[in-house]
Amino acid sequence: xxxxxxxxxxxxxIRKELILGVTSVHAVLMLIFIVGLVTRQRSFLLERARExxxxxxxxxxxxxxxxxxxxxxxxxxxxxDSLSHDPTVRFAMITNGSGLILGxxxxxxxxxxxxxxxxxxxxxxxAQSRIVFEGKDMVxxxxxxxxxxxxxxxxxxxxxxxxxxxxxxxxxxxxxWIVGLAVATGMLFALLLAAxxxxxxxxxxxxxxxxxxxxxxxxxxxxxxxxVGVVTRGINRAMRKLRSDRVAIAQxxxxxxxxxxxxxxxxxxxxxxxQAIQRANDNLREFAHVASHDLQEPLRSVAGFxxxxxxxxxxxxxxxxxxxxxxxxxxxxxxxxxxxxxxxxSRATAAGADPVEPVDSAAALRAxxxxxxxxxxxxxxxxxxxxxxxxxxxxxxxxxxxxxxxxNAIKYSTEHPxxxxxxxxxxxxxxxxxxxxxxxxxxxxxxxxxxxxxRAHGDEYPGSGIGLAICSxxxxxxxxxxxxxxxxxxxxxxFFSLPAAPE
Amino acid sequence: MNFRxxxxxxxxxxxxxxxxxxQPADYTPLYGSSPLVPNTIPQYSFGVPAIRHAxxxxxxxxxxxNALNRDxxxxxxxxxxxxxxxxxxxKLRARVFDFAIVDPYQVLVAENLGYAVIAxxxxxxxxxxxxxxxxxxxxxxxxxxxxxxxxFTNSTALAATLLNEYGLLENDLDFRKNxxxxxxxxxxxxxLGVTFQRVDAAAVSLADWEVFRRDxxxxxxxxxxxxxxxxxxxxxxxxxGSIPRAHLQNLRAALTQLGAQRxxxxxxxxxxxxxxxxxNSVSYDDVWDFLQRYRRAIGPLPDRMVAR
Numbered sequence: 060x061x062x063x064x065x066x067x068x069x070x071x072x073i074r075k076e077l078i079l080g081v082t083s084v085h086a087v088l089m090l091i092f093i094v095g096l097v098t099r100q101r102s103f104l105l106e107r108a109r110e111x112x113x114x115x116x117x118x119x120x121x122x123x124x125x126x127x128x129x130x131x132x133x134x135x136x137x138x139x140d141s142l143s144h145d146p147t148v149r150f151a152m153i154t155n156g157s158g159l160i161l162g163x164x165x166x167x168x169x170x171x172x173x174x175x176x177x178x179x180x181x182x183x184x185x186a187q188s189r190i191v192f193e194g195k196d197m198v199x200x201x202x203x204x205x206x207x208x209x210x211x212x213x214x215x216x217x218x219x220x221x222x223x224x225x226x227x228x229x230x231x232x233x234x235x236w237i238v239g240l241a242v243a244t245g246m247l248f249a250l251l252l253a254a255x256x257x258x259x260x261x262x263x264x265x266x267x268x269x270x271x272x273x274x275x276x277x278x279x280x281x282x283x284x285x286x287v288g289v290v291t292r293g294i295n296r297a298m299r300k301l302r303s304d305r306v307a308i309a310q311x312x313x314x315x316x317x318x319x320x321x322x323x324x325x326x327x328x329x330x331x332x333x334q335a336i337q338r339a340n341d342n343l344r345e346f347a348h349v350a351s352h353d354l355q356e357p358l359r360s361v362a363g364f365x366x367x368x369x370x371x372x373x374x375x376x377x378x379x380x381x382x383x384x385x386x387x388x389x390x391x392x393x394x395x396x397x398x399x400x401x402x403x404x405s406r407a408t409a410a411g412a413d414p415v416e417p418v419d420s421a422a423a424l425r426a427x428x429x430x431x432x433x434x435x436x437x438x439x440x441x442x443x444x445x446x447x448x449x450x451x452x453x454x455x456x457x458x459x460x461x462x463x464x465x466x467n468a469i470k471y472s473t474e475h476p477x478x479x480x481x482x483x484x485x486x487x488x489x490x491x492x493x494x495x496x497x498x499x500x501x502x503x504x505x506x507x508x509x510x511x512x513x514r515a516h517g518d519e520y521p522g523s524g525i526g527l528a529i530c531s532x533x534x535x536x537x538x539x540x541x542x543x544x545x546x547x548x549x550x551x552x553x554f555f556s557l558p559a560a561p562e
Numbered sequence: 563m564n565f566r567x568x569x570x571x572x573x574x575x576x577x578x579x580x581x582x583x584x585q586p587a588d589y590t591p592l593y594g595s596s597p598l599v600p601n602t603i604p605q606y607s608f609g610v611p612a613i614r615h616a617x618x619x620x621x622x623x624x625x626x627x628n629a630l631n632r633d634x635x636x637x638x639x640x641x642x643x644x645x646x647x648x649x650x651x652x653k654l655r656a657r658v659f660d661f662a663i664v665d666p667y668q669v670l671v672a673e674n675l676g677y678a679v680i681a682x683x684x685x686x687x688x689x690x691x692x693x694x695x696x697x698x699x700x701x702x703x704x705x706x707x708x709x710x711x712x713x714f715t716n717s718t719a720l721a722a723t724l725l726n727e728y729g730l731l732e733n734d735l736d737f738r739k740n741x742x743x744x745x746x747x748x749x750x751x752x753x754l755g756v757t758f759q760r761v762d763a764a765a766v767s768l769a770d771w772e773v774f775r776r777d778x779x780x781x782x783x784x785x786x787x788x789x790x791x792x793x794x795x796x797x798x799x800x801x802x803g804s805i806p807r808a809h810l811q812n813l814r815a816a817l818t819q820l821g822a823q824r825x826x827x828x829x830x831x832x833x834x835x836x837x838x839x840x841x842n843s844v845s846y847d848d849v850w851d852f853l854q855r856y857r858r859a860i861g862p863l864p865d866r867m868v869a870r
Contacts, residue, residue, distance in 0.1 A: 129619065
């Protein structure tokens with residue numbers, strides 16, 4: 060939604076606040092100035108009237124001395140009457156100490172007595188010059204008519220402030236006009252100032268509005284170099300960056316989409332390949348299983364009859380025949396061994412066939428060692444184990460794993476095999492090690508020995524080339540890993556990892 | 563600053579700045595025909611001879627009035643005068659004064675207006691005229707003034723003019739034909755005129771001469787009294803016929819007893835009066851006789867000396 064600065068009258072905007080602020084400051088300052096001026100003018104006029112009337116009273120008192128000394132009432136009237144022509148004098152009079160009016164600007168009051176409360180108070184006070192009364196339009200002063208220490212009478216002069224007040228009203232009216240003019244000028248100035256100050260801001264808001272609508276193509280025009288201008292430049296930089304980023308993102312997105320398509324295609328290919336492999340594996344396993352079972356049956360017949368030939372006709376035929384029969388027999392035995400190994404491998408690769416549960420690896424090792432008891436005894440192998448943990452696996456598989464590795468270590472050992480078995484915790488797995496002091500393995504062969512039918516050594520060491528492949532399949536079935544370290548003549552250490560069982 | 567805050571600030575400023583104290587309403591003095599506190603003791607005006615300067619008038623007579631007020635019972639006196647002798651005459655003729663010190667020639671006029679003589683100044687204050695010339699002038703007797711200029715204060719003063727005029731005529735100098743007469747309006751002017759040789763002689767009263775000698779001794783030292791007239795009774799104190807007799811008697815007693823007290827003596831000295839003595843209408847017969855002689859020898863008396 061587009062934000063407008065000139066919205067509703069009551070909607071607060073910087074421009075309105077600025078105009079109001081400047082106008083208010085103008086109004087307040089001018090009010091202070093004008094009221095101060097008028098107040099000072101009023102005080103000045105009042106003080107001037109006060110001084111003037113006091114001075115006039117004293118002057119009248121001084122002028123009246125000869126007349127009062129001689130009780131010259133006619134002369135006194137002339138003296139008092141001289142003030143009647145002064146427009147600022149409302150009235151003037153000379154009285155004696157009893158309030159008897161001896162002379163008055165209004166002659167009809169001559170011979171009368173003052174009877175009001177204000178005058179009576181003044182008559183009762185010690186004779187001295189002072190202000191008697193200060194009113195809105197009048198200031199009255201009194202001064203003693205004195206010669207030596209004798210007071211001959213009192214001179215009273217009342218100043219008329221109406222003319223002064225009219226002047227003051229004129230000043231006030233002029234002040235009001237000045238205030239109005241100043242406020243209007245201030246408002247006009249504030250309008251111009253606000254328009255100038257908020258122009259960039261409005262452009263910036265428009266830019267923000269465009270930003271909100273993902274329109275980065277049109278930069279915010281820069282018309283000011285103040286702080287808002289700085290912000291505008293920053294916004295423009297951000298818009299340029301956003302624009303370039305958007306292009307880059309679009310390019311990256313296109314590339315990513317292409318990659319996704321490619322990857323999806325690859326995944327599909329991979330999935331198809333996996334399925335093919337799985338089918339092949341399944342076929343192979345089925346083939347191996349079937350083959351091992353189906354092959355064992357005729358092979359048992361070949362083995363049985365070759366055994367009969369060997370035992371029944373040994374030495375009865377020529378030596379070459381005995382040698383051939385022996386070759387048949389040993390080949391048959393070897394074929395049976397290969398088929399059994401292949402059957403075990405087939406079992407080992409049958410994922411999900413065996414239940415996974417916490418298995419005491421120490422018990423599994425003991426079972427394996429029991430199975431290998433004959434080999435251990437015959438070779439005099441020494442088996443050293445540390446505390447072994449429980450792992451998540453299948454007990455039968457784990458027994459076979461230990462059995463294959465220990466058997467392997469005995470097979471490739473020297474005269475006195477020494478086999479050390481231990482385990483070490485690594486995060487959620489236990490890392491087992493089976494170390495021997497055997498002939499060792501060339502590092503170049505350390506990967507291939509885990510492949511089926513791959514062997515590091517020749518026929519001088521009997522074996523089918525399936526045992527370590529079975530170990531690899533068992534470990535991988537439970538999410539673990541198996542590898543070997545060592546060098547020729549320095550023994551070998553087989554490592555494998557299995558998930559730890561819950562504590 | 564939002565709108566409401568702005569309005570609030572402006573209104574607050576207005577209220578603060580215009581909250582000035584209001585002046586009370588005007589008033590008009592209230593007049594009446596009687597005082598709020600009536601005077602129970604009557605106050606009488608006491609006329610004293612006119613002296614041009616109020617300060618001098620006050621210096622002359624204020625102590626006298628104060629002394630009489632101290633010594634009088636049952637009434638108070640208020641000094642009253644006029645700025646010129648003519649105005650003083652006019653007041654006297656208008657019977658403004660309750661009491662008044664009047665020149666001798668006015669006694670008869672005042673009596674005709676209802677005033678009565680209650681006292682007069684003492685013998686040292688009897689009036690006489692003197693003619694003063696420069697010491698170095700070649701004038702030794704009144705007849706030597708023939709053809710010379712004589713300065714008079716005015717044409718109507720009894721001592722300074724009438725007595726001197728009468729004396730000149732008795733001494734064979736008709737001043738009206740054989741001398742040049744100037745009126746200077748003040749004895750001081752006349753005497754200084756002789757000092758500066760603007761005139762040859764000054765006709766003044768003895769009292770004027772004494773004042774000049776006191777005030778300007780250096781100038782007076784250059785002058786000499788060529789001739790002095792006979793003396794006449796001095797100023798009288800007269801009372802209006804409306805004054806109660808008891809008050810008259812009280813004032814007469816106070817006047818004649820002034821010399822008995824230090825304050826009174828000082829008051830008399832300030833007023834240039836030696837003393838007051840009881841007097842009545844008969845006490846001024848000498849003045850009446852002189853005026854008759856003057857009229858016969860020289861002509862009509864000045865208007866001011868004639869009762870109307």
